[in-house]
Amino acid sequence: xxxxxxxxxxxxxxxxxxxxxxxxxxxxxxxxxxxxxxxxxxxxxxxxxxxxxxxxxxxxxxxxxxxxxxxxxxxxxxxxxxxxxxxxxxxxxxxxxxxxxxxxxxxxxxxxxxxxxxxxxxxxxxxxxxxxxxxxxxxxxxxxxxxxxxxxxxxxxxxxxxxxxxxxxxxxxxxxxxxxxxxxxxxxxxxxxxxxxxxxxxxxxxxxxxxxxxxxxxxxxxxxxxxxxxxxxxxxxxxxxxxxxxxxxxxxxxxxxxxxxxxxxxxxxxxxxxxxxxxxxxxxxxxxxxxxxx
Amino acid sequence: xxxxxxxxxxxxxxxxxxxxxxxxxxxxxxxxxxxxxxxxxxxxxxxxxxxxxxxxxxxxxxxxxxxxxxxxxxxxxxxxxxxxxxxxxxxxxxxxxxxxxxxxxxxxxxxxxxxxxxxxxxxxxxxxxxxxxxxxxxxxxxxxxxxxxxxxxxxxxxxxxxxxxxxxxxxxxxxxxxxxxxxxxxxxxxxxxxxxxxxxxxxxxxxxxxxxxxxxxxxxxxxxxxxxxxxxxxxxxxxxxxxxxxxxxxxxxxxxxxxxxxxxxxxxxxxxxxxxxxxxxxx
Numbered sequence: 001x002x003x004x005x006x007x008x009x010x011x012x013x014x015x016x017x018x019x020x021x022x023x024x025x026x027x028x029x030x031x032x033x034x035x036x037x038x039x040x041x042x043x044x045x046x047x048x049x050x051x052x053x054x055x056x057x058x059x060x061x062x063x064x065x066x067x068x069x070x071x072x073x074x075x076x077x078x079x080x081x082x083x084x085x086x087x088x089x090x091x092x093x094x095x096x097x098x099x100x101x102x103x104x105x106x107x108x109x110x111x112x113x114x115x116x117x118x119x120x121x122x123x124x125x126x127x128x129x130x131x132x133x134x135x136x137x138x139x140x141x142x143x144x145x146x147x148x149x150x151x152x153x154x155x156x157x158x159x160x161x162x163x164x165x166x167x168x169x170x171x172x173x174x175x176x177x178x179x180x181x182x183x184x185x186x187x188x189x190x191x192x193x194x195x196x197x198x199x200x201x202x203x204x205x206x207x208x209x210x211x212x213x214x215x216x217x218x219x220x221x222x223x224x225x226x227x228x229x230x231x232x233x234x235x236x237x238x239x240x241x242x243x244x245x246x247x248x249x250x251x252x253x254x255x256x257x258x259x260x261x262x263x264x265x266x267x268x269x270x271x272x273x274x275x276x277x278x279x280x281x282x283x284x285x286x287x288x289x290x291x292x293x294x
Numbered sequence: 295x296x297x298x299x300x301x302x303x304x305x306x307x308x309x310x311x312x313x314x315x316x317x318x319x320x321x322x323x324x325x326x327x328x329x330x331x332x333x334x335x336x337x338x339x340x341x342x343x344x345x346x347x348x349x350x351x352x353x354x355x356x357x358x359x360x361x362x363x364x365x366x367x368x369x370x371x372x373x374x375x376x377x378x379x380x381x382x383x384x385x386x387x388x389x390x391x392x393x394x395x396x397x398x399x400x401x402x403x404x405x406x407x408x409x410x411x412x413x414x415x416x417x418x419x420x421x422x423x424x425x426x427x428x429x430x431x432x433x434x435x436x437x438x439x440x441x442x443x444x445x446x447x448x449x450x451x452x453x454x455x456x457x458x459x460x461x462x463x464x465x466x467x468x469x470x471x472x473x474x475x476x477x478x479x480x481x482x483x484x485x486x487x488x489x490x491x492x493x494x495x496x497x498x499x500x501x502x503x504x505x506x507x508x509x510x511x512x513x514x515x516x517x518x519x520x521x522x523x524x525x526x527x528x529x530x531x532x533x534x535x536x537x538x539x540x541x542x543x544x545x546x547x548x549x550x551x552x553x554x555x556x557x558x559x560x561x562x563x564x565x566x567x568x569x570x571x572x573x574x575x576x577x
Contacts, residue, residue: 003471010473014385017378021444022402028409028417035420084313091310104314106565111321113494113557115501117528121535121550122324125331157320164317190303211408218410220504221532245412245504252419252508269416273409280408284401 029273036267039260048267054231061264063271068233069148069241073223074216076152076237077159082209084156085163092164093171094193112161120225123154128226131238141238144228149237151227155216163212170204171197173290207286214279218272220245244268328554332547340548345514350534352541357549360530362516364556367434367506367526368499372446374439375495379447386451387476400451406444411505414441419508431517431524434510438499446495453487454480461576483575486568493564497557503528527553 039048043061051062092101132145174197182192198205228240229250248265256262343356382403389396418437427433457480465475481488503526511523512533527549534546 007471007473011385011388014381014388017381018385018399020378021382021406021447022399024440025402025406025409028413031417031420032413084316087306087310087313088317091307091314095307095310104318106561107318107321110558110561111317113497113501113561114321114324115503115528115553115557117501117503117531118324118328118550118554121531121547122327124535125327125547126323157324160317160320188299188303190306191299214408218412220410220412221528225532225535245410248412248416249504249507252416266416266420269413273413276408276410276413277405280405281401284404288397 029277032266032270032273036263036270038263039267042260052233056258056261056264059260061260061267063244063268065231065233066242066244066247066268067271069227070217070243070245072148072234072237072241073151073155073227073243074213076148077155077216078209078213080152080156081159081163081212085160085212086167086205088160089164089167089171090193090197093168094189094197108161108164111157112165116158116219116222117225119154119158120222122157123150123222123226127153136238139238141236143238144240146226146228146240147238148227148234148241151223151241151243152237154222154226155219158219158222159212159216162215163208166208166211167201167205170201170208170290173204174200203286204290207283207290210279210283210286214276214283217279218245218276220249224249244272248272325554328547328550332544332549332551335541335544335548336551337548340545341552344516349514350537350539350542352539357525357527357530357545357552359514359516360525360527360549361552363431363510363513363524364500364527366431366517367438367510367524368496370431370435370520371438371442371499372492372496374435375443375446376492378439378443379450382447383450383454384476384481387454387480388472391455400448403444403448403451407448409441411441411502412507415505415508418505422509429509429511429523430521431510432520434506434524434526435520437505437509438502441502441505442495442499445498446491449491449494450484450488453484453491456487457483486571486575489571490564490568493560493567497560500556500560501528501553503532527556 039061048061048063049067050064051060052064053060053062054065092104096104127150128145130145131147131150132143135149136143136145178196178200179192182196183189187195223243224246227243227246229242229246230240231242231247232239234241248268251261251265254261339354340356341361342358343354344359345357346353346355349355382399386396386399414437418433418440422429422433461479461483462475465479466472470479506526506529510526510529512525512529513523514525517524531546531549531553534542534549537543537546
């Protein structure tokens, strides 16, 4: 009896910090929603999302340049990172010797551990001048180098680690018997990967990509440092862009001095939060289905 | 026929080597460019002095304020995060592996770890306005602590989940209760992994700039109280980069080397410590 009640006491004491994490998440959504309420009641949602006129002093809050900026940079980063990361993960999982894996693993961990300002500086010192002096002249464009392409490249490097380690784990969940059966039927290694391993791992890889996407969406400092920050909808990868996280980070200081500005920035934060949470739920859902399957 | 299949295999294998080379090469490039640019601006004053008057115009001084500030902030944040994470991880251990309830808690934690640090900063900033508080070390610790807590919890939880069931059963068979088993057996067995989790979270905390942008403030002196504003290394780098003076920009490159050295020490330290303590775990 004493044992049982002590058990229950411990359970409830430990439940309090557990509950805390959930409360923070809910509080964040509620507070951001409440703060963006002011602008949502004054301006129609369609204007906020689809107008490209951003003049806070005149009361025009069109988020299209920022939404498009985020989409351009993130999409470019993912288009670059997905094939490179997948091929790397396939190599590590299907071909590499254990020793090679042991060398590559710390490299990927280290890539994941490097602070984002360092990637930003790398972008400024290497990627931006390279685009300005070599890539842009080669295609006949004039640019400062601070553009969508620079943001995309830096961001792609930043999502390598998460994409590689998640897809590697997914590939390892494919049972070896399936590989052996395919090889036994005379398929080459690549055919086995293409027709058996990837087919089986497909949902998990999609989930990994969704998680990579959501990480890329919210990345702030590194992108802000190389992307140019001009509030116009970009027309090409050589145009500057102004992604949502950069908008929030750059304008926090003066948001109290212009009416509605604070509410507009909180609305931007809310958009970001909703997208990231939705992506995470989607990825988790796929992973859960997968774990039921295996 | 055979030829075409072999060729396809060779092409894709080549592409895989190329991809790995890009991944490893980009890490190398990041380190190389930063070291080449920053090594000559690096001097002993950078790590032993706080900025003197006119530092941001290219005069004497260092970034000791930011180094100490970052360490204060991250240590505080990791302690706060541990107070939340360890009990949560213990609580999750109570449930069986297939428990839907535990899966729901893990899902909330995963969502919370996916939220960009910038949004934690924005959220805490709004709370600060509510309390009419000014940016300080305390609020910085709260922000970073909240943002690394879910990451840390899930990492500790994953480590505890790998503890073999047989070990727990052995503990039960000796008459230990469920909680005694979780506190004394599971936690001890998971200890090496726990250290790694803590150091990885510490690294995340020390390197993050977006979350402390509005909550920790910035100052040229070392904080003497928890209510003082505090400078952090990533923000020091960011501000020095924004300077039009080349000497100050070079110091930003040197500061990045300092930050990278700290990250490397954490990375190597976690490997070393977890190996060291792994000796005391039952295999």
